[in-house]
Amino acid sequence: MxxxxxxxxxxxxxxxxxxxxxxxxxxxxxxxxxxxxxxxxxxxxxxxxxxxxxxxxxxxxxxxxxxxxxxxxxxxxxxxxxxxxxxxxxxxxxxxxxxxxxxxxxxxxxxxxxxxxxxxxxxxxxxxxxxxxxxxxxxxxxxxxxxxxxxxxxxxxxxxxxxxxxxxxxxxxxxxxxxxxxxxxxxxxxxxxxxxxxxxSLFTFKISDPRLADLQGLSVGHAGVKIAGLKLASSGPVLITHWGLSGPGILRISAWGARDLLERDYRFEVIVNWCGDLREETIIAGFEQKRIDSPRKKVVNDPMFKIPIRLWKRLVEAAAGDKDADSLHWPHLTKDTSRRLAAQLGACRFQVDGKSMNKDEFVxxxxxxxxxxxxxxxxxxxxxxxxxxxxxxxxxxxxxxxxxxxxxxxxxxxxxxxxxxxxxx
Known part of the structure; x- marks a missing residue:
């Protein structure tokens, strides 16, 4: 026509x-x-x-x-x-x-x-x-x-x-x-x-934290992510970069929270569950089983929940202290240290101080x-x-x-x- x-x-x-x-x-x-x-x-x-x-x-x-x-x-x-x-x-x-x-x-x-x-x-x-x-x-x-x-x-x-x-x-x-x-x-x-x-709507989180320093490239295949003070949660792979945290789990929550996070000038607290959706009691129960199964192993050298060993070591050090972590065996994990380690694994808190540009930030x-x-x-x-x-x-x-x-x-x-x-x- x-x-x-x-x-x-x-x-x-x-x-x-x-x-x-x-x-x-x-x-x-x-x-x-x-x-x-x-x-x-x-x-x-x-x-x-x-x-x-x-x-x-x-x-x-x-x-x-x-x-x-x-x-x-x-x-x-x-x-x-x-x-x-x-x-x-x-x-x-x-x-x-x-x-x-x-x-x-x-x-x-x-x-x-x-x-x-x-x-x-x-x-x-x-x-x-x-x-x-x-x-x-x-x-x-x-x-x-x-x-x-x-x-x-x-x-x-x-x-x-x-x-x-x-x-x-x-x-x-x-x-x-x-x-x-x-x-x-x-x-x-x-x-x-x-x-x-x-x-x-899609951006990564800028974080300066010793627990993540020099770990760029490491990823956890299934992590839970929450924003403190907001009803925002997501899950998925989380990637550690040289500037902070990225990966689908982070990008998804950035999309749902785009306007809320803008209002906060991209300064907020993010809570990461490196164990996916496992609760603290389940994580601690895993520690108890390690006492039985691996009594001679050092905690710092025996990662759980599919967490990369270098990240695992940082989380153990944050819970037990740098000096004590290297000599800590599973049977010697105290209740207090066990709770602190469970918190590092299941509710790891990071302060976000800005968003980071990356290839995905064109939406x-x-x-x-x-x-x-x-x-x-x-x-x-x-x-x-x-x-x-x-x-x-x-x-x-x-x-x-x-x-x-x-x-x-x-x-x-x-x-x-x-x-x-x-x-x-």
Whole structure:
């Protein structure tokens, strides 16, 4: 179906997509394939498109997560879980996986549920999206930023570009990523949208503590994590880094506590159970069994609960004292020392003095207020013909492919809805 858009002084398009990321590409492809012959352009201010796709998952691209029940899936989103429930029924991980695989990108599900291309290269996903866009007739303009947007008397939008030209469009889709750069949120605010303040949603904890010094690279496969004074808890692998603590267990709790921890200026106490979900009495019972089974072994050389020996030694030293720890055998572990060691293992307290930048800290909470958007179409409730998808919305998921799935889902719905609206026009 050829475009029925009437010519204007400014170059005219059926759809302008502001933002050349995952959501922008997926929505543009969806629209173009639903309405062949339409004029669609993606505007990307950077020299390269799909930048986050390229670096995600350590360059492997964590496409989605193998959680196929919409209700269970929505529970992985600290913000947006309620609003995404309906959309996930419409387009979920099964649909995403089938879409990529049908276009020549074999995928694999890893043991923790994360989904990656079998190539272990994000380039496979980038190539799939760019080729699909090209084949569908989507125009892409790199190094082209939207400077401002105005609503015209006939309801169309006119976008002024960084190169000094302007474009007109019947529909405008904003996929400008998180609101840290403010431009996307400023545009949304211009059309009456409320904006939730941006805050990092995935970050690591900066900790300076002798118990962790020089242990970078060590990890515990299953640990429990709590924030003192807040009803925040998570579990999962915890990694010791040269700046503090990281790993999925930390990143998950940072996501759920993003706004609370921002309010505390990232200064708070974190409590780590290196033994997973074991309670103090169970840990102490383990010590009692060691008295029987290993009477000649030194405590410091006999780690328990799958804790790396170097970390175990630090925790024993913290409980017994540096001098006494080296000569302490299991039968000589006193009740007081036993309780102190159980506390170091099951409720180890660290003072957090800031957040640390790392490769995962490109997800933010914050963005367009969710009640201002119709999640059946992703259209603005404030301005007809204005749509949103991806991180510009106040939606974020924990680490593991969930943020990409939200991008694919909201983009798919937006692309379909824009095409439907033009069929009815």
């Amino acid at each position: 050829p475009s029925d858009y009437a010519p204007h002084s400014a170059e005219a398009y059926d759809l302008i997509v502001a933002g050349g990321g995952a959501a922008g590409y997926f929505a543009a492809i969806t629209f173009a394939e639903a309405r062949p012959g339409s004029r669609i352009v993606i505007l990307e201010k950077s020299r390269e498109v799909l930048g986050k796709v390229r670096i995600s998952g350590g360059g492997r691209c964590n496409v989605t997560h193998a959680c196929f029940d919409p209700r269970a899936l929505s529970a992985f989103y600290p913000r947006g879980s309620k609003q995404l429930l309906g959309p996930f029924h419409h387009w979920g991980p099964t649909d995403t996986m089938e879409w990529f695989e049908s276009r020549g990108v074999p995928l694999k599900i890893e043991s923790d549920g994360r989904v990656f291309p079998q190539s272990d290269s994000s380039q496979s996903i980038i190539d799939c999206l760019t080729v699909s866009a090209r084949d569908a007739g989507v125009e892409v303009r790199k190094s082209t930023a939207v400077k401002s947007v105005s609503r015209l008397d006939d309801g169309d939008y006119e976008a002024a570009l960084s190169e000094g030209t302007s474009l007109r469009t019947r529909a405008l889709l904003l996929t400008l990523g998180g609101t840290r750069n403010r431009f996307g949120s400023d545009l949304a605010e211009q059309f009456g949208h409320r904006i939730q303040v941006a805050a990092p 933010t909470c914050g963005g367009v207020h969710l009640s201002d958007v119709n999640f059946k179409t992703m259209e603005s409730r404030k301005a007809d013909g204005l749509y949103f998808a991806g991180e510009i919305l106040d939606i974020d998921g924990i680490t593991g492919g969930f943020n990409f799935q939200a991008a694919w889902t909201t983009a798919r719905i937006a692309g379909e809805a824009i095409a439907d609206s033009m069929r009815l026009a």
